[in-house]
Amino acid sequence: xxxxxHPGNVGSAARxxxxxxxxxxxxxxxxxxxxxxxxxxxxxxxxxxxVLARASVHDTLEDALGPVTLAFALTAxxxxxxxxxxxxxxxxxxxxxxxxxxxxxxxAIVLGTERAGLTNAQIAACHRICHIPANPEYSSLNxxxxxxxxxxELRYALISAQGGSLLPATTAQAPDPGAAPAPVEAVHxxxxxxxxxxxxxxxxxxxxxxxLMPRMRHLFSRSALTRDEVDxxxxxxxxxxxxxxxxx
Numbered sequence: 001x002x003x004x005x006h007p008g009n010v011g012s013a014a015r016x017x018x019x020x021x022x023x024x025x026x027x028x029x030x031x032x033x034x035x036x037x038x039x040x041x042x043x044x045x046x047x048x049x050x051v052l053a054r055a056s057v058h059d060t061l062e063d064a065l066g067p068v069t070l071a072f073a074l075t076a077x078x079x080x081x082x083x084x085x086x087x088x089x090x091x092x093x094x095x096x097x098x099x100x101x102x103x104x105x106x107x108a109i110v111l112g113t114e115r116a117g118l119t120n121a122q123i124a125a126c127h128r129i130c131h132i133p134a135n136p137e138y139s140s141l142n143x144x145x146x147x148x149x150x151x152x153e154l155r156y157a158l159i160s161a162q163g164g165s166l167l168p169a170t171t172a173q174a175p176d177p178g179a180a181p182a183p184v185e186a187v188h189x190x191x192x193x194x195x196x197x198x199x200x201x202x203x204x205x206x207x208x209x210x211x212l213m214p215r216m217r218h219l220f221s222r223s224a225l226t227r228d229e230v231d232x233x234x235x236x237x238x239x240x241x242x243x244x245x246x247x248x
Contacts, residue, residue, distance in 0.1 A: 002122060006040075011040065014045045014048040016144050017051065017151045036053060069105040075118050082123050096154075096157045108126075111146060186230050
């Protein structure tokens with residue numbers, strides 16, 4: 001983050017990158033000397049205080065990019081001169097390929113201030129220009145929001161390339177017996193009970209059944225009922241029979 005002026009944005013940036021699995025935040029010439037210790041920064045880091053506390057502070061962008069081998073300048077403005085442009089998804093793929101090819105490689109996303117963004121000189125210090133394809137009529141993004149999007153694209157590119165799951169991990173639980181498929185005999189018993197209940201509520205005329213029960217049988221077979229679902233429907237049948245009895 002080049003010349004950050006709002007402590008809240010720095011705290012939000014720490015939180016943004018931690019949620020995506022990153023922890024290396026660098027500040028270049030922050031407006032306040034103790035930017036990471038400001039109450040607003042600490043409050044908005046919200047659980048990412050470790051990332052905020054470890055943030056490195058540099059006098060110049062060149063110093064911050066010293067160990068970096070591929071730097072993307074994140075900017076919303078089109079530049080006539082400067083490094084070749086790409087969108088953020090392209091940048092994430094390029095970053096992944098770069099890290100795969102260079103064991104000691106390091107990638108950086110460089111952001112400027114909210115008011116002025118990055119200068120041409122700061123952009124020239126990077127290898128590529130990077131854009132977030134936001135609404136062209138209102139492309140203004142808070143710097144922490146922009147960093148969140150960049151970190152998400154990088155995480156997606158890295159995890160998907162490794163074949164990892166992009167879904168939240170679930171806690172392993174013992175198998176639920178009720179979720180097991182219902183045996184044929186249980187479904188047949190349900191059908192008999194179902195037919196009895198339909199007759200009781202006068203939905204089925206036993207003298208003129210037509211094709212109602214074969215269709216019901218087909219419906220239940222197609223549904224691949226579980227044990228719990230069979231028990232539930234048997235309960236519905238029992239309730240129907242009890243309700244129909246006083247009416248008779």
